Amino acid sequence: MRKSVLKGSLIGGLIILLSLISMYLGLAYYYADGFSYNTWINGIYCTGKSVNEVNDELLKQYDYAGLTITDSDGKSYTIPAEAVNLTFDFNEVLELYLEKQNPVLWIDNLLGEAGEKRLEPKTVYDKEAYDKIVNGFSFMHGKADEERIVKVLKGDQGYYLVNERTHVLNQQKAREQIKEAFESFTDTLDLEGAGCYEDLVLTPEMKEELALWEQLSAYQDCGIVYRFGDEIYAVDAKVVCDFIKTDEEGNFLYDEWGNLCTDEEKVYAFVDWLADEYDTVGKARQFHATRGEIVTVEGGIYGNKIDRKAEKEYLLEAFLDKRREEHEPVYEQMALKQGKDDIGDTYIEVDMTEQMMYFYENGEQKIATPVVTGNTGLRRGTPQGTNYVYSKERNRVLRGPGYASPVKYWMPVKGGVGIHDSSWRSRYGGTIYKTDGSHGCINTPLDEVVKLYDMVEIGTPCVMFY
Numbered sequence: 384m385r386k387s388v389l390k391g392s393l394i395g396g397l398i399i400l401l402s403l404i405s406m407y408l409g410l411a412y413y414y415a416d417g418f419s420y421n422t423w424i425n426g427i428y429c430t431g432k433s434v435n436e437v438n439d440e441l442l443k444q445y446d447y448a449g450l451t452i453t454d455s456d457g458k459s460y461t462i463p464a465e466a467v468n469l470t471f472d473f474n475e476v477l478e479l480y481l482e483k484q485n486p487v488l489w490i491d492n493l494l495g496e497a498g499e500k501r502l503e504p505k506t507v508y509d510k511e512a513y514d515k516i517v518n519g520f521s522f523m524h525g526k527a528d529e530e531r532i533v534k535v536l537k538g539d540q541g542y543y544l545v546n547e548r549t550h551v552l553n554q555q556k557a558r559e560q561i562k563e564a565f566e567s568f569t570d571t572l573d574l575e576g577a578g579c580y581e582d583l584v585l586t587p588e589m590k591e592e593l594a595l596w597e598q599l600s601a602y603q604d605c606g607i608v609y610r611f612g613d614e615i616y617a618v619d620a621k622v623v624c625d626f627i628k629t630d631e632e633g634n635f636l637y638d639e640w641g642n643l644c645t646d647e648e649k650v651y652a653f654v655d656w657l658a659d660e661y662d663t664v665g666k667a668r669q670f671h672a673t674r675g676e677i678v679t680v681e682g683g684i685y686g687n688k689i690d691r692k693a694e695k696e697y698l699l700e701a702f703l704d705k706r707r708e709e710h711e712p713v714y715e716q717m718a719l720k721q722g723k724d725d726i727g728d729t730y731i732e733v734d735m736t737e738q739m740m741y742f743y744e745n746g747e748q749k750i751a752t753p754v755v756t757g758n759t760g761l762r763r764g765t766p767q768g769t770n771y772v773y774s775k776e777r778n779r780v781l782r783g784p785g786y787a788s789p790v791k792y793w794m795p796v797k798g799g800v801g802i803h804d805s806s807w808r809s810r811y812g813g814t815i816y817k818t819d820g821s822h823g824c825i826n827t828p829l830d831e832v833v834k835l836y837d838m839v840e841i842g843t844p845c846v847m848f849y
Contacts (some may be wrong), residue, residue, distance in 0.1 A: 606707025683768025
């Protein structure tokens with residue numbers, strides 16, 4: 384009895400084993416023409432599927448427009464996929480992977496992660512079209528390494544350094560990075576971030592040029608700024624580059640410690656130039672007359688005049704001390720306003736052709752009156768020029784050859800020429816000045832000269848012209 388039971392168990396076990404083997408081999412046969420159990424490729428479940436089926440599903444994941452490349456200047460360049468007829472598929476890599484799978488060992492995929500796989504497609508594109516696009520990029524046409532210089536030059540803004548050996552694109556590396564990015568379907572490539580730029584080796588001569596530049600850069604670093612009213616003028620590199628002392632051949636001269644030397648005469652020459660630019664006494668001015676014209680007014684005593692000696696001493700000392708400051712120059716004579724436009728918007732205007740006098744205060748016309756100026760028929764015409772009220776007096780007797788004229792209000796503007804009332808006149812304006820004009824002064828109606836006297840300040844410019 385026990386023998387028959389044992390025999391039956393053995394037969395039953397054998398049947399079960401044969402059934403399992405049959406099932407296992409059946410599944411192995413099932414997987415023979417497809418991927419094994421639990422095979423995942425690029426996130427797609429591939430078990431039992433053919434190469435073509437998996438290829439079709441994988442291709443649906445790919446939509447590649449092309450590569451955009453950015454250089455260190457921020458400029459962008461593109462390689463459109465369609466421009467090089469880019470195509471790709473997984474058939475070849477899928478076939479290779481399938482060949483490596485043993486369908487009899489499909490159980491390995493059940494017991495672990497052996498079935499997980501990441502595959503890249505095979506790309507095909509027009510290499511000639513690709514090379515033409517890449518070779519057309521401007522960053523591929525830089526100088527050869529041996530042509531790249533390090534040189535100190537002088538320009539309108541002073542000395543500057545040309546260093547073509549820093550941050551140089553390694554074209555070979557750039558080509559490799561571009562190719563790798565394009566063939567891996569990367570959307571963007573930053574050449575800077577990809578490490579495609581590098582510094583080139585310097586020759587001994589180049590190192591000497593860099594050392595010279597360090598000296599020049601420090602020398603040109605000047606922080607002095609001149610202020611002329613609302614205007615400023617910086618004594619910057621474009622100015623101080625000319626302060627350096629040189630020999631007859633133009634070579635820099637150095638002191639015993641190896642520092643660049645300053646030529647005092649060149650500093651003084653700059654101060655003279657600056658004074659020529661901003662001194663206004665006696666200079667011709669373009670003036671917008673009330674009559675609507677732009678007139679040229681030459682001469683006169685009004686304006687600013689820089690104390691050149693004081694400024695030469697200041698600038699040389701301040702420059703050598705490396706001061707950083709805003710500086711208003713010392714003046715021998717100061718106008719009410721500094722700068723090239725020193726008249727401002729408060730002034731007296733005497734139009735001797737129109738025989739009119741105006742007074743503007745802060746740009747607003749306060750007085751407009753006819754006057755009588757110097758007698759041109761007797762060659763006593765009032766001199767033109769930009770002058771100023773340098774005094775205000777009451778009850779003055781004006782004297783000259785053959786006359787003594789008492790006036791109630793007197794405002795001299797240049798020597799013996801001034802603005803005053805004239806009780807002896809009953810008419811003003813017109814052409815009176817040509818035959819019955821003054822000895823040179825500006826005769827003004829009493830009620831108008833009273834207003835002017837009360838409003839005008841000493842120092843106010845007086846623009847006089849024909």
